[in-house]
Amino acid sequence: MIPFPPTKPLRFGEFVALMALMSAMIAFAIDAMLPALPVIGAELSPAAPTRGQLVIPVFVLGLGLGIMVCGPVSDAYGRKSVLLGGLVLYVGGSLLASHAMTIEALLGARLLQGLGAAAPRVVATAMVRDLYEGRTMARVTSIIMTLFVLVPAIAPTIGAGIIALADWRAIFYAFVAFGLVSGLWLFLRQPESLPLARRRPLSPSAIGSALAEIGTNRAVMVYVAALVFSFAPLFTWLSNLPIIFDEIYDRAATFHLWFAATALIAGTASMANAQLVMRLGMRTLATFAFTWQVLVSALFLGLLQIDLPAPWNFGLFFAFMCSTFFTIGLTFGNLNALALQPLGHIAGIGSSVVMSLSTIGAAVLSVPVAMAYNGTPDTLVAGNLAFAGAALALLLYSRRFATADMA
Numbered sequence: 001m002i003p004f005p006p007t008k009p010l011r012f013g014e015f016v017a018l019m020a021l022m023s024a025m026i027a028f029a030i031d032a033m034l035p036a037l038p039v040i041g042a043e044l045s046p047a048a049p050t051r052g053q054l055v056i057p058v059f060v061l062g063l064g065l066g067i068m069v070c071g072p073v074s075d076a077y078g079r080k081s082v083l084l085g086g087l088v089l090y091v092g093g094s095l096l097a098s099h100a101m102t103i104e105a106l107l108g109a110r111l112l113q114g115l116g117a118a119a120p121r122v123v124a125t126a127m128v129r130d131l132y133e134g135r136t137m138a139r140v141t142s143i144i145m146t147l148f149v150l151v152p153a154i155a156p157t158i159g160a161g162i163i164a165l166a167d168w169r170a171i172f173y174a175f176v177a178f179g180l181v182s183g184l185w186l187f188l189r190q191p192e193s194l195p196l197a198r199r200r201p202l203s204p205s206a207i208g209s210a211l212a213e214i215g216t217n218r219a220v221m222v223y224v225a226a227l228v229f230s231f232a233p234l235f236t237w238l239s240n241l242p243i244i245f246d247e248i249y250d251r252a253a254t255f256h257l258w259f260a261a262t263a264l265i266a267g268t269a270s271m272a273n274a275q276l277v278m279r280l281g282m283r284t285l286a287t288f289a290f291t292w293q294v295l296v297s298a299l300f301l302g303l304l305q306i307d308l309p310a311p312w313n314f315g316l317f318f319a320f321m322c323s324t325f326f327t328i329g330l331t332f333g334n335l336n337a338l339a340l341q342p343l344g345h346i347a348g349i350g351s352s353v354v355m356s357l358s359t360i361g362a363a364v365l366s367v368p369v370a371m372a373y374n375g376t377p378d379t380l381v382a383g384n385l386a387f388a389g390a391a392l393a394l395l396l397y398s399r400r401f402a403t404a405d406m407a
Contacts (some may be wrong), residue, residue, distance in 0.1 A: 006191050009131075018190060019128060021145040022083070022120035022182050024151045026063065026088070029175055030056060030115060031155035036168035043168075044103040049105050058107045062114020063121065064356065070122045070212075071352025076202035079127045079348070080192045084183060086119020091179040098172035113175070120182070122351045129340050129347035130193035137340070138282045141333035142274035153263035158258055200346065210346045214353050222398050223339035224357050226286070229391035230331045231362030233324055233384050236369045240380050241321075248373065249314045258318060265322045269329025282334035283395060289330035290392035296323050297385035304378055317377060324384055331391070338398075 010018070033055055041052025066086070074082040093113030100106035128140050162170045200206050214220055241259070246252035277285055300320045308316065335356065343350030369383035 006189055007248070008191065010190055014189070016140055016143050018182075018185055019124045021138070021178075021185070022124045023144050025120050025178055025182065026117050027151040028155050028158075028178060029059060029090075029113065031152045032159035032162075032171055032174065033059075033149050034156045035089045035160040035163060036171055039163065040103075040106070044100070044106060054103075054107055055110055059114040059117075062111040062116075063118050064114075064359070066115040067116025067122050067197065067356050067359075068352050070119045070201050071126060071350070072200075072202060072207050073193070073348070074119075074126055074206040075121045075200045075210075075346060075348035077210070078192050078194050078199065079123050079130065080190065082185065083119050083123045083127075083186055086123070087179050087183040087186070089113070089116025089119075089177050091183070092116070094172045094175040094179065098169045098176075116179075116214045122355060123348065125340070125351045125355070126347040127190075127193045129344055129351070133341060133344060134337070135282060138277045138334050139274045141328075141337055142270045142277060144333075150263060150267040153260040153267075157260075162395055183226035193353050194348075198345065200349075207349065210349045211353065213346065214343065219398065219401055220339050220342060220350075220354070222394050223335050224354055225361075225397075226391045226394040227332075227335045227339065227354070227358035228361035228365065229387045229394070230290075230335055230367040231330060232369075232387045234328055235363050235366035236380060236383055237321070237324065240370055240373055242315075242381070243373065244377060247319065248377065249310075251314070262318075262322050262325050266325035266329045269326040270333065273333055277334065282338050283398065286331045286334045286338075287392065287395045289327045290388050290395060292387060293324065293327045293388040294392055297381055298390060299383060301378070301381045304376070304381065305355055320381070327388070356391060 008016075037052045037055060038049070039053060041049030045051040070082055070086065090113055091108050093111075093116055097106055097109035097113060100109055125141075128137060128144075132140050158174070159171055162168075162174060172250060200210070241255070245255045245258070251258065273285060289400075296321075300316070303316060339354045340347065340350055343354075365387070366383075372379040372383075
């Protein structure tokens with residue numbers, strides 16, 4: 001039992017800031033490590049330095065495993081206790097990683113850190129759904145996404161700065177600080193958002209009935225599929241961008257600066273969405289974003305057939321890249337809110353299912369497009385066109401069963 005738990009609801013701004021901080025924890029834990037990967041491989045696995053790259057996928061693996069657990073557990077035992085427990089695992093994994101003397105120990109600690117990070121990823125979203133719904137939830141999610149998108153713009157620079165001042169192990173102390181600040185803020189200020197009367201027992205039958213309800217809800221599954229096609233370009237771009245900047249445009253040395261600029265532009269999309277969604281609606285904005293991306297992708301695919309000289313060819317590519325990331329900023333919050341709209345009574349497991357399906361589905365779809373890279377941006381743009389077209393078709397189909405409050 002938490003002594004003297006806070007009961008007064010947080011004001012809108014403070015609540016959004018707390019949820020944004022927790023959501024940004026995952027992006028920071030991934031992107032801040034990027035500058036350290038070569039050093040980690042050389043120090044902990046000199047015979048096979050490429051094993052240092054496993055620091056990222058092992059964290060994501062832990063995150064994926066934890067996502068499916070945290071939602072149902074928070075439906076049964078409340079959001080706040082699960083969030084605090086996840087943050088304890090996150091901090092503990094970070095401390096173990098900072099003292100790891102072998103690559104195996106480091107990877108084990110990163111797996112534990114990823115398991116802990118699943119709580120703020122899933123339960124924070126469920127907490128938002130406990131307190132808000134419809135367009136207001138989409139607005140909250142969009143504001144949270146603004147910080148979530150901005151973090152990758154600065155995290156690699158922060159990681160590089162920490163390495164320059166200390167060494168790669170000090171990055172994990174930054175993760176510890178991140179987790180402690182979030183945990184103390186949550187503990188001292190945020191009341192429990194799921195009352196006892198709305199909790200669901202943690203039993204196979206209860207989980208099975210919830211999964212059956214989610215799987216047979218046509219609206220939820222359509223919006224989850226649209227989320228898959230919305231996320232797939234992001235994974236494809238992240239896989240191909242470094243090599244495209246290096247091999248095609250000879251800008252490998254400045255890649256992090258161009259990527260930071262793109263992340264900042266994507267952040268403005270989330271801010272714009274937070275302002276527009278209350279007037280225009282979630283589905284309307286997402287439909288517009290995908291329509292725009294279909295048109296822009298088709299136009300750019302045609303322009304690629306023209307051999308433009310430098311720097312015009314790169315300028316055109318960068319503009320298209322910004323357009324793609326801007327579109328993601330206009331769709332994620334809206335589609336996530338639409339998918340969770342009918343699941344308020346099972347928001348925990350609903351968040352788990354929506355996030356896991358959309359993440360895994362997008363990753364699977366992105367692999368063949370990323371692997372089809374042929375030394376030109378053509379396959380990337382064609383994949384972008386196909387994904388945006390599929391998402392647009394799904395949203396147009398959703399008009400058959402959408403209610404007025406979800407428009």
